[in-house]
Amino acid sequence: MGKIKVAINGFGTIGKRVADAVDAQDDMEVVGVTKTGPNFGCELAIKKGFPLYCTFDNKDRIEKFAEFGYECLGGLTDLLSISDIVVDCSPGKLGEENLEKYQSAGVKYIFQGGEKHDLTGLSYTSSANHKMNLNAQGTRVVSCNTTGLSRTLVPLYEYCGSLKVECTMIRRAADPGDSSKGPINAIKPVLKVPSHHGPDVMTVKPEIEINSLAVAVPTTIMHVHSIIADLPRDHGLTTEKIIQMWRSTPRVIVMHGSDNRIKTTAEVMELARDIGRKWGDLHEIFVWEDGVKLVGDRLYYFQAIHQESDVIPENVDCIRALMGIEEDWKKSVSKTDESINKYYSIS
Ligand code: NAD
Secondary structure (H helix, E strand, O other), rough: OOOEEEEEEEEOHHHHHHHHHHHHHEEEEEEEEOOOOOHHHHHHHHHHHOOOOOOOOOOHHHHHHHHOOOOOOOOHHHHHHHOOEEEEEEOOOOHHHHHHHHHHHHOEEEEEEOOOHHHHOOEOHHHOOOOOHHHOOOEEEHHHHHHHHHHHHHHHHHHHHOOOOEEEEEEEEOOOOOOOOOOOOOOOEEEOOOOOOHHHOOOOOOOOOEEEEEEEOOOOOOOEEEEEEEEOOOOOOHHHHHHHHHHHOOHHHHHOHHHOOOOOOHEEEEHHHHHHHHHHHHOOOEEEEHHHHHEEEEEEEEEEEEOOOOOHHHHHHHHHHHHHOOOOHHHHHHHHHHHHHHHHOOO
């Protein structure tokens, strides 16, 4: 079998990162990325050698790119005609409109967490339900928060056999490149109670009983989750055993905050920059070791999520699931991560 031909529809925050992660793999290739019009993002696509297409099929919109010196190879329909699968990285809520285009082109499709589960009737995270997504026509990689919750809760659930969770998402107000959102000088409770984040975990792992609240705070760099999980009686776990479990879980980093002077998300992001991925990304979920405590059957912990990047490797695994080329999620995860680290020369 040749390489899987991947289209990226929407080359923004998530799209440009997914394109790099796909480009790092030896079993798939980026056959094109779309931009709505000629702007600074086109420069990156050209520099990376990703064929550039227009999000729309209108002739005048396609021709506009040339006026700004960018070679645009056609519209979305042209791109879909040479693709096996499209990763939709458009802003949330455009899903329904785009889904029709993918279905009529007959390509497989992956949406992101800005879309509702109902759009596809199937959602994805690598550790929770890779098998369920094998050979499906389309799915949705859940949001950054839901991916983060799944990374630490799924292994805990697999060990205990039941789990009841209450958590608070302390959310970044905006991404670093976004000048249109807030709050700037306020703390904003999300007044949809419970928030969608916890229940969204149940779209990939329905066995976990979970609810959440959310608060937006004026930072751009990370989300923090404050989590309380009730384990069943006779779980046989200790705080240390749980920490060890997460240490051996893919895409989770556990570090002592006080000993390492990683007391806030600022230091976590500095650590991410030291790792050396582009944009200072942190694909892993960061758990503060000294913030984990099991009291009787109740577990308390904090974790931090790099909102722009934890879902990136999941999209690569999800492509393998939909194309039916790797049944074992752990094998896919290690192939994805090794390839990305090699791509960025991280030893
Ligand atoms: P973004 O605004 O940074 O990028 C979206 C890109 O899509 C832009 O380049 C935009 O020009 C383009 N676009 C606009 N209309 C389009 C259309 N009709 N079809 C295709 N492309 C179109 O948004 P983002 O942050 O990359 O978010 C993309 C998706 O990923 C959303 O569903 C979002 O909820 C989800 N997501 C975002 C984050 C995050 O922190 N940014 C994290 C996880 C998931």
